[in-house]
Amino acid sequence: MTIEAQRAQLLRWIEAETPDLIDVLARFARAASPNPPGDTREATGVLASRLEQAGQSYCTVALLAHAPNLIATIEGGHPGKHLVLNGHIDVFPCDDAHRWNHDPWGGAVVDGRVYGRGVSDMKNGTVALLFAHIWLARLADTLPGRVTLTAVSDEETGGTWGAQYLVDRHPEVLGDCLLNAEPGAPTTIRFGEKGILRLAVTVRTPGCHGAYTHKSPSATRIAARLVAALDAVTELPVAMEPEVARALDEGAAEMDRIHLPGAARVMRQFSLNLGVVRGGTKVNMLPGECRLEFDVRIPPGERSGTVMAEIERILAAFPEATLEVTGLSEPTWSSPKHPMVTALAEACSATCGFRPRAIASLAATDARKWRAKGVPAFTYGTTATNVAMPDEHTDIAEWLGVVKTLTLGAHAWLHAEAGR
Numbered sequence: 001m002t003i004e005a006q007r008a009q010l011l012r013w014i015e016a017e018t019p020d021l022i023d024v025l026a027r028f029a030r031a032a033s034p035n036p037p038g039d040t041r042e043a044t045g046v047l048a049s050r051l052e053q054a055g056q057s058y059c060t061v062a063l064l065a066h067a068p069n070l071i072a073t074i075e076g077g078h079p080g081k082h083l084v085l086n087g088h089i090d091v092f093p094c095d096d097a098h099r100w101n102h103d104p105w106g107g108a109v110v111d112g113r114v115y116g117r118g119v120s121d122m123k124n125g126t127v128a129l130l131f132a133h134i135w136l137a138r139l140a141d142t143l144p145g146r147v148t149l150t151a152v153s154d155e156e157t158g159g160t161w162g163a164q165y166l167v168d169r170h171p172e173v174l175g176d177c178l179l180n181a182e183p184g185a186p187t188t189i190r191f192g193e194k195g196i197l198r199l200a201v202t203v204r205t206p207g208c209h210g211a212y213t214h215k216s217p218s219a220t221r222i223a224a225r226l227v228a229a230l231d232a233v234t235e236l237p238v239a240m241e242p243e244v245a246r247a248l249d250e251g252a253a254e255m256d257r258i259h260l261p262g263a264a265r266v267m268r269q270f271s272l273n274l275g276v277v278r279g280g281t282k283v284n285m286l287p288g289e290c291r292l293e294f295d296v297r298i299p300p301g302e303r304s305g306t307v308m309a310e311i312e313r314i315l316a317a318f319p320e321a322t323l324e325v326t327g328l329s330e331p332t333w334s335s336p337k338h339p340m341v342t343a344l345a346e347a348c349s350a351t352c353g354f355r356p357r358a359i360a361s362l363a364a365t366d367a368r369k370w371r372a373k374g375v376p377a378f379t380y381g382t383t384a385t386n387v388a389m390p391d392e393h394t395d396i397a398e399w400l401g402v403v404k405t406l407t408l409g410a411h412a413w414l415h416a417e418a419g420r
């Protein structure tokens with residue numbers, strides 16, 4: 001069968017099996033997997049039983065018994081590269097069910113949409129990759145290389161039990177390229193993401209009665225001056241490889257369109273969010289302690305060292321302050337000109353009629369864990385509709401476009417690599 005004929009066959013399967021796709025997504029949505037607490041056994045069972053129905057083998061590996069990670073591999077009939085597909089099974093918790101018009105764990109299919117907590121982030125993406133894997137398996141004899149599906153059970157609390165565990169302890173899932181289906185927008189392919197630096201600063205002074213302001217410096221007032229001084233971090237010059245800078249320039253208008261104006265500017269700067277301020281006990285007491293917690297996002301191209309040096313320089317003027325790093329993941333990026341970007345863009349062009357742009361992502365995904373191990377990784381998914389909000393849903397028509405792009409993009413990349 002020619003590559004063209006295989007492509008046509010894949011599209012016919014997607015067309016014919018759309019009701020099955022929707023049914024599996026609805027059942028996956030009904031299998032509640034909020035994290036915390038992160039018990040994903042029932043939801044993993046939905047994926048596993050669909051693989052069994054397709055006659056495909058899989059295994060589950062787990063550090064925590066209630067949070068299994070599923071791995072399934074197809075060996076192609078010809079030599080080639082190894083493509084890894086990755087999605088997550090766990091979803092955000094839902095503590096505002098009373099504000100929903102649909103049952104968050106009901107998987108309702110209404111007016112061309114599927115509703116449910118986690119349907120958009122990212123049960124729709126995980127199901128898209130599951131089916132891409134099932135369809136590619138039917139073409140295994142003609143397929144070059146290997147495809148490994150990974151569905152992980154801990155993404156929402158940082159990935160320690162999910163992708164991090166897999167990339168550290170199961171090197172068979174690393175592969176030559178990773179395709180992840182986190183939501184973003186189908187008009188964009190994400191090749192990188194910002195890094196995260198979490199800091200806590202504690203300001204301590206003796207403190208005293210609130211009437212005796214001459215007796216002790218105020219920890220909260222010092223903290224307020226410190227907060228203002230730290231704004232300089234967002235003005236730091238940013239180093240970036242020319243091809244990354246060019247891609248971000250070319251994708252700027254689209255980034256502003258999908259994430260509201262300002263997104264493209266924030267992508268290219270060290271952003272700083274003061275997430276927690278805690279100081280003072282009582283209105284008539286002068287505070288002797290104030291704790292600040294900052295979340296600094298580091299643009300692709302930069303490293304945490306640049307911003308740490310600036311923060312330490314600023315803090316030198318505040319001897320009452322002590323600094324603590326509470327979390328760090330460096331930014332990661334792959335080439336925006338990688339053949340996977342071309343494969344996805346062409347697949348989308350051919351099936352949906354528009355060409356997505358390569359941009360970086362403001363928020364973090366598990367793709368960074370593969371990039372950190374040297375594996376190029378890309379994210380392509382639906383619009384992130386109502387993620388972490390009431391009535392989270394996915395638009396079925398848009399989702400089917402993503403299913404086609406992921407399936408045909410994966411297929412095209414495997415063939416292109418084999419011919420290289």
Ligand SMILES: [Zn+2]
Nearest residue numbers: 121122155182
């Ligand atoms: Zn997600």
